[in-house]
Amino acid sequence: xxxxxxxxxxxxxxxxxxxxxxxxxxxxxxxxxxxxxxxxxxxxxxxxxxxxxxxxxxxxxxxxxxxxxxxxxxxxxxxxxxxxxxxxxxxxxxxxxxxxxxxxxxxxxxxxxxxxxxxxxxxxxxxxxxxxxxxxxxxxxxxxxxxxxxxxxxxxxxxxxxxxxxxxxxxxxxxxxxxxxxxxxxxxxxxxxxxxxxxxxxxxxxxxxxxxxxxxxxxxxxxxxxxxxxxxxxxxxxxxxxxxxxxxxxxxxxxxxxxxx
Amino acid sequence: xxxxxxxxxxxxxxxxxxxxxxxxxxxxxxxxxxxxxxxxxxxxxxxxxxxxxxxxxxxxxxxxxxxxxxxxxxxxxxxxxxxxxxxxxxxxxxxxxxxxxxxxxxxxxxxxxxxxxxxxxxxxxxxxxxxxxxxxxxxxxxxxxxxxxxxxxxxxxxxxxxxxxxxxxxxxxxxxxxxxxxxxxxxxxxxxxxxxxxxxxxxxxxxxxxxxxxxxxxxxxxxxxxxxxxxxxxxxxxxxxxxxxxxxxxxxxxxxxxxxxxxxxxxxxxxxxxxxxxxxxxxxxxxxxxxxxxxxxxxxxxxxxxxxxxxxxxxxxxxxxxxxxxxxxxxxxxxxxxxxxxxxxxxx
Numbered sequence: 001x002x003x004x005x006x007x008x009x010x011x012x013x014x015x016x017x018x019x020x021x022x023x024x025x026x027x028x029x030x031x032x033x034x035x036x037x038x039x040x041x042x043x044x045x046x047x048x049x050x051x052x053x054x055x056x057x058x059x060x061x062x063x064x065x066x067x068x069x070x071x072x073x074x075x076x077x078x079x080x081x082x083x084x085x086x087x088x089x090x091x092x093x094x095x096x097x098x099x100x101x102x103x104x105x106x107x108x109x110x111x112x113x114x115x116x117x118x119x120x121x122x123x124x125x126x127x128x129x130x131x132x133x134x135x136x137x138x139x140x141x142x143x144x145x146x147x148x149x150x151x152x153x154x155x156x157x158x159x160x161x162x163x164x165x166x167x168x169x170x171x172x173x174x175x176x177x178x179x180x181x182x183x184x185x186x187x188x189x190x191x192x193x194x195x196x197x198x199x200x201x202x203x204x205x206x207x208x209x210x211x212x213x214x215x216x217x218x219x220x221x222x223x224x225x226x227x228x229x230x231x232x233x234x235x236x237x238x239x240x241x242x243x244x245x246x247x248x249x250x251x252x253x254x255x256x257x258x259x260x261x
Numbered sequence: 262x263x264x265x266x267x268x269x270x271x272x273x274x275x276x277x278x279x280x281x282x283x284x285x286x287x288x289x290x291x292x293x294x295x296x297x298x299x300x301x302x303x304x305x306x307x308x309x310x311x312x313x314x315x316x317x318x319x320x321x322x323x324x325x326x327x328x329x330x331x332x333x334x335x336x337x338x339x340x341x342x343x344x345x346x347x348x349x350x351x352x353x354x355x356x357x358x359x360x361x362x363x364x365x366x367x368x369x370x371x372x373x374x375x376x377x378x379x380x381x382x383x384x385x386x387x388x389x390x391x392x393x394x395x396x397x398x399x400x401x402x403x404x405x406x407x408x409x410x411x412x413x414x415x416x417x418x419x420x421x422x423x424x425x426x427x428x429x430x431x432x433x434x435x436x437x438x439x440x441x442x443x444x445x446x447x448x449x450x451x452x453x454x455x456x457x458x459x460x461x462x463x464x465x466x467x468x469x470x471x472x473x474x475x476x477x478x479x480x481x482x483x484x485x486x487x488x489x490x491x492x493x494x495x496x497x498x499x500x501x502x503x504x505x506x507x508x509x510x511x512x513x514x515x516x517x518x519x520x521x522x523x524x525x526x527x528x529x530x531x532x533x534x535x536x537x538x539x540x541x542x543x544x545x546x547x548x549x550x551x552x553x554x555x556x557x558x559x560x561x562x563x564x565x566x567x568x569x570x571x572x573x574x575x576x577x578x579x580x581x582x583x584x585x586x587x588x589x590x591x592x593x594x595x596x597x598x599x600x601x602x603x604x605x606x607x608x609x
Contacts (some may be wrong), residue, residue, distance in 0.1 A: 074502065074506065076505075083505070085499060092352075126585060154504065
């Protein structure tokens with residue numbers, strides 16, 4: 001396999017619905033080993049972009065190349081691409097462990113192996129103590145972590161077809177600060193071990209701290225792309241989010257620190 | 262006890278209970294036949310003859326009770342499995358095959374055959390005429406399902422909510438059609454019509470059992486293979502797709518198989534409600550929502566529950582017979598309401 005095709009590549013993607021353009025001219029590359037954050041105000045097209053990348057929605061223009069191909073069979077794609085949606089509607093009383101086990105559906109491993117992976121995945125999201133609880137009795141944040149573990153379990157093993165990617169749509173929205181840190185640290189670790197991670201989020205400082213690159217969307221177009229230092233400037237933030245901020249250097253890490261006025 | 266062990270225990274319990282319920286169902290009726298005699302006769306017919314056998318009992322069992330018991334078993338299984346599949350597909354533990362319009366569409370088809378069959382099937386072969394009710398009931402079920410599905414499907418796939426609403430509308434339409442038939446029907450037709458709307462296993466013949474079994478047994482077995490897919494669908498359609506499942510394709514397959522199961526069931530036994538709703542619920546309460554256990558266990562319990570209901574319907578107003586749909590509704594509806602009541606506190 002040549003290295004050029006070992007990426008998740010978004011090429012000139014546009015989405016139109018009834019003549020209204022939701023996305024226009026989106027171009028970027030997610031490489032294995034990096035964390036890319038997607039920021040933008042509500043309605044900027046972040047979730048639409050996520051749907052196009054995950055194959056749930058066909059783009060009107062352009063294409064998305066997953067490890068060089070657009071036409072992976074669904075069961076192969078499931079081994080390379082883990083997708084965590086914003087919210088999941090599960091109203092049946094599976095235990096947390098059973099929910100995570102659902103993530104192993106596309107994988108051809110035996111029951112013992114699956115159980116070990118499920119435990120390890122739950123441990124990663126600090127959810128092992130939840131394993132025998134019924135999903136329907138969990139809090140919003142606990143559910144989000146259980147789904148995170150499910151997606152991790154899905155792409156746990158190296159895949160013969162190519163590199164693995166993790167797409168997270170606002171994975172921290174329902175989490176307390178400690179678990180926000182934990183989740184993004186974990187995403188960072190997965191990237192350091194070779195996965196490509198794309199995260200949609202709203203917290204500029206979390207994005208600054210954990211991303212290699214940041215893509216900013218506004219009105220369905222790319223408003224900026226680059227390293228946190230390049231992108232998180234008072235000028236761009238005012239343009240995109242319509243708020244006034246000061247940006248300084250983080251006292252402990254090499255990343256920008258955004259302070260609201 | 263883990264849920265897997267619970268599942269195994271449940272299967273063993275159901276498998277032990279099944280022959281018992283069958284033998285009681287064969288024994289109960291105007292002429293009671295003791296279990297020992299039933300077993301002796303069944304063994305005799307299987308070639309382990311013991312000699313002394315009451316010919317009258319043989320006649321009753323062979324021509325009335327056994328086909329009726331088998332029909333109840335098959336129809337009950339099909340309804341329960343169709344219910345479990347639909348609940349998975351709609352991601353709603355309270356959904357029911359009748360919600361997507363199959364049951365009422367089938368009943369309307371049967372009604373048309375009963376009231377207008379004389380005109381519609383005039384001059385056709387007599388075999389076709391004698392099956393006109395079954396044929397139109399099945400056709401009605403398939404047509405309504407297709408219609409509901411078409412209405413619920415947009416450019417972005419099938420919206421479950423739209424489909425449910427379409428099902429509500431079609432149910433109302435079929436109800437109106439049935440009401441109109443009631444007006445034009447004469448007295449005999451009206452009696453027939455009412456009976457069809459309330460369901461009965463009374464029409465069981467070996468011919469019907471064979472037709473029913475040849476269609477429903479494969480459908481139930483096919484549906485049984487969708488356990489993992491339905492588990493994934495419970496997460497949501499896009500989540501199932503991310504898990505590598507061709508959601509559009511399996512949705513179509515599930516809709517077709519359920520329509521077939523319900524349509525055929527209604528065509529042989531009329532509208533029997535609540536089996537598809539209550540049985541999967543009971544199983545879920547015992548062993549959780551995993552469809553790999555839920556589907557086969559529902560098939561077994563559904564058959565048994567319908568046999569129990571049929572025994573009640575045969576005996577409670579003997580020598581007359583209470584329509585089985587009334588029995589299942591009388592047993593099922595309060596039970597279901599109580600489940601709702603309990604869930605109310607838990608879910609919110």
